[in-house]
Amino acid sequence: MTAPxxxxxxALVAHVGGGAGVDEIDIPAPxxxxxxxxxxxxxxxxxxLHYFKxxxxxxxVIRYPLTLGHEVVGRVADDPSGQWAAGTPVAxxxxxxxxxxxxxxxxxxxxxxxxxxxxxxxxxxxxNGGFAQRLNVRLDQLRALPEGLDLSLAVLAEPLGVAxxxxxxxxxxxxxxxxVTGSGPIGALTVGALKARGAAEVVSTDLLDNPLRIxxxxxxxxxxxxxxxxxxxxxxxxxFEASGAPAGLSSAIAAxxxxxxxxxxGMLPGPTITVAMAVINKAEHTIKGAFRxxxxxxxxxxxxxxxxxxGSVITHTFPLDDALEALAxxxxxxxxxxxxxxxxx
Numbered sequence: 096m097t098a099p100x101x102x103x104x105x106a107l108v109a110h111v112g113g114g115a116g117v118d119e120i121d122i123p124a125p126x127x128x129x130x131x132x133x134x135x136x137x138x139x140x141x142x143x144l145h146y147f148k149x150x151x152x153x154x155x156v157i158r159y160p161l162t163l164g165h166e167v168v169g170r171v172a173d174d175p176s177g178q179w180a181a182g183t184p185v186a187x188x189x190x191x192x193x194x195x196x197x198x199x200x201x202x203x204x205x206x207x208x209x210x211x212x213x214x215x216x217x218x219x220x221x222x223n224g225g226f227a228q229r230l231n232v233r234l235d236q237l238r239a240l241p242e243g244l245d246l247s248l249a250v251l252a253e254p255l256g257v258a259x260x261x262x263x264x265x266x267x268x269x270x271x272x273x274x275v276t277g278s279g280p281i282g283a284l285t286v287g288a289l290k291a292r293g294a295a296e297v298v299s300t301d302l303l304d305n306p307l308r309i310x311x312x313x314x315x316x317x318x319x320x321x322x323x324x325x326x327x328x329x330x331x332x333x334x335f336e337a338s339g340a341p342a343g344l345s346s347a348i349a350a351x352x353x354x355x356x357x358x359x360x361g362m363l364p365g366p367t368i369t370v371a372m373a374v375i376n377k378a379e380h381t382i383k384g385a386f387r388x389x390x391x392x393x394x395x396x397x398x399x400x401x402x403x404x405x406g407s408v409i410t411h412t413f414p415l416d417d418a419l420e421a422l423a424x425x426x427x428x429x430x431x432x433x434x435x436x437x438x439x440x
Contacts, residue, residue, distance in 0.1 A: 100124050106162045106227035107418040107436070109143075113150040117418050120162065124173065125231045131173040132185065134438040136250040137226045138166035138409075139425040141279075141339075141362075143214065147422050153365060155216040165189035165213040166253040167225030168246045169438070176234060186238040186252045187225065188392050189213035205260070205389040212387075226418065226436055238392060241400035248399050248406045250435055251284065255395035255405065258285040258337075260388035261360040262292060265333050269293035274331040275315075276347050277338025277361055278306035280408050280433040283313045285335050285360065287405045290314035291398055300326065300346065301338075309432045312407040326350050329378070337361045341368040348374055356381040408433045414440035 101123050108118040125131040143163045145152040168186045171179040179185070191211050192204035199207050210217075213232075214224020224230075240249050258281055262268060273294045275282050278301035289297045290313075299310035300319040307318040319326050326346060332355050334347035339361030347357050348371050357380055375382065399405055410432040413421035418436055425434035 102229070104228040105415060107164065107415065108160045109146040109150065109157055109163050110160055111150055111157050113148055115147045115163065115419065115422065117416060118160070120227070122227070122229050122231065125175055127175065128234055129231050130171060130176070130179060130234055130237065131229055131231050132169040132187070133172040134167055134169040134225050134227055134230055135184075135246045136168050137164045137436040137438055138250050138254060138280075139421060139434045139436065140166055140254070143226075144422060144426050146214075146216070148426070151216070153362075157216045158221065161214070161216055161221050162223035162225075162227055163214045164224035164226030164436075165215065166250060167213065167230070167438075168249045168252070169225070169230065170246075172229060174234070178234060179237065184240050184246050184249070186240060186249050186392065186396055187213070187232055188236045188238060189224075189253060190387060191233060191236060203389070205387045226415070226438065228415070228438060238396060241396055244396065244400040247435075248403060249396060251399060251405060251408065251433065252392050252395045254280055254433070255284045255288065255399065256388035256392040257281055257360065257385075258288050259391040259394055259398070261285060261335055261358045261385040262288055263391065264383045264385055265335070265356050265358050268333060270295045271332040272296045272330065273298070274326075274334040274347060274350050275299040275310070276334065276336050276343040277301060277340070278310040278318070279337065279428055281360060282306070282335075282337035283309045283408045283432060284405065285337055286310050286315045287313040287402065287408070288398065289335075291402050298326075298331070300343075303429050305429050306432070309408055309410070313405065321346070329353065331355060334358070335360050339363055341370075344368070344370060348380065351378065351380055353378040354380075356383065358383050358385050360385045409435055411435070412437055416440075
């Protein structure tokens with residue numbers, strides 16, 4: 096049944112200068128090449144928290160109200176092309192690249208200079224996200240779920256894709272000793288993905304007990320509480336910096352063996368930080384930056400279907416009407432891991 100030309104829905108909308116509310120917005124019927132989804136689940140990310148608290152993420156400033164949410168899944172409501180049956184559960188790749196810039200033409204659309212991303216003020220115009228009852232997206236952004244994968248777990252596909260992209264940049268992790276600095280949701284999913292990929296040992300660090308508990312549940316062989324426990328120097332083959340803190344990178348550099356590789360997965364504050372270049376030179380470390388992901392979302396869905404224990408990172412679920420409470424809980428890592436909004440509740 097075709098949706099009406101325009102309808103009223105509720106969405107979590109961030110406001111200029113900070114703050115947010117569950118507001119009523121309009122959504123049009125999908126146009127050619129697009130499909131309308133009934134949204135079911137959305138994971139709250141650190142970028143959503145920054146938009147909520149500050150009205151910006153780094154240089155990306157909200158210029159007018161922005162619907163948040165890029166870790167989202169749902170069911171097909173209206174596909175004018177007829178390719179997807181109504182009710183089909185799907186995940187969504189949140190990025191759309193231009194396919195014309197040098198980065199796209201070299202096969203790296205995840206660093207497209209003209210990309211749009213759901214729930215982001217990085218593009219002009221801004222791109223509304225999926226913390227809403229309904230959402231229109233391009234057909235090529237849809238991903239079918241593997242058999243048996245529930246939407247409540249598939250909501251982790253986007254952050255797990257980020258973790259897998261960082262791991263793919265490091266190369267083969269089988270049999271390697273790996274360090275993950277920062278045990279928030281991305282760090283915890285990196286731990287789980289490393290174990291699923293056959294890492295021999297995974298050690299995860301954090302300042303707080305709750306993230307370390309979650310890292311243990313995700314399969315960490317050892318956890319290290321910063322400021323309390325000792326991290327063995329120059330002992331890891333690979334390090335994944337997931338805290339986004341300069342101190343986390345410093346710890347990763349000090350703990351990585353000679354000729355080891357460090358992948359910066361977390362977003363560090365800009366524009367500059369101080370790092371121990373002399374150590375990097377002497378050890379001949381390889382340091383790689385990681386940004387979002389490309390087709391790793393497909394691998395993430397397969398891994399989630401095969402490894403349901405990855406759902407241990409989810410600690411709280413709230414209905415959309417309680418989104419402000421959900422944001423407050425998500426902003427306190429002492430009590431939460433991944434916080435999910437139930438968008439159809």
